[in-house]
Amino acid sequence: MKLSSDITDFMERLGHQFDKPELIIRALTHASISTKTRPDNQRLEFLGDRVLGLTMAEALFSADKAATEGQLAPRFNALVRKEACAEVAREIDLGAVLKLGRSEMMTGGRRKEALLADAMEAVIAAVYLDAGFEVARDLVLRLWGERVESVDADSRDAKTSLQEWAQARHLAPPKYVTISRDGPDHAPVFEIEAQLENGETARAKARAKRQAEQAAARALLDRMEKKA
Structure with a gap:
């Protein structure tokens, strides 16, 4: 061939x-x-x-x-x-x-x-x-x-880590809400908000929805860990 x-x-x-x-x-x-x-x-x-x-x-x-x-x-x-x-x-x-x-x-x-x-x-x-x-x-x-x-010894999917953080505190699993989708169809940019049952939220943007969710989860988790 x-x-x-x-x-x-x-x-x-x-x-x-x-x-x-x-x-x-x-x-x-x-x-x-x-x-x-x-x-x-x-x-x-x-x-x-x-x-x-x-x-x-x-x-x-x-x-x-x-x-x-x-x-x-x-x-x-x-x-x-x-x-x-x-x-x-x-x-x-x-x-x-x-x-x-x-x-x-x-x-x-x-x-x-x-x-x-x-x-x-x-x-x-x-x-x-x-x-x-x-x-x-x-x-x-x-x-x-x-x-x-x-690879980080503590490397972990951010969404999984945030869910485990919430479960350890008897909170419902985090929610991920699409705030906006901008740009042309061939190169969209997603803005996602990660939400916790306790009212805490964080937003992030990325060209892939999954990446935006991960970034929002990481930002929210970092914030909650700093407050601890």
């Missing part, structure tokens, strides 16, 4: 040359453009998530032999969550080679965090199917780089 120059350039950035090029094509094909003869990357995404998870679990387990499960779990979550996958995808410019339907392209699909994260997991699965676990593991560790070594 002859690959286009943009795909071969991407493989250079990725650091893996495929013996079965159909795998990378499928990994980069979004459901919005798939057909019966051109399958999308959703099944690969499912597999890649597991390959990524095992790689990170193994790396963290080996790196800190004294860490408890309670210490390892938040580190693991920080490394495999969608934000981390999308960040790595941006570093290798994965969005430039995503195969998208017209509607997704018109709404900025190449920059969407969820699409980038899902495609990154699919690419990991493609490498795994093409060359085996060891090659896929080495590729993941190289792409994630210093993130694995520098």
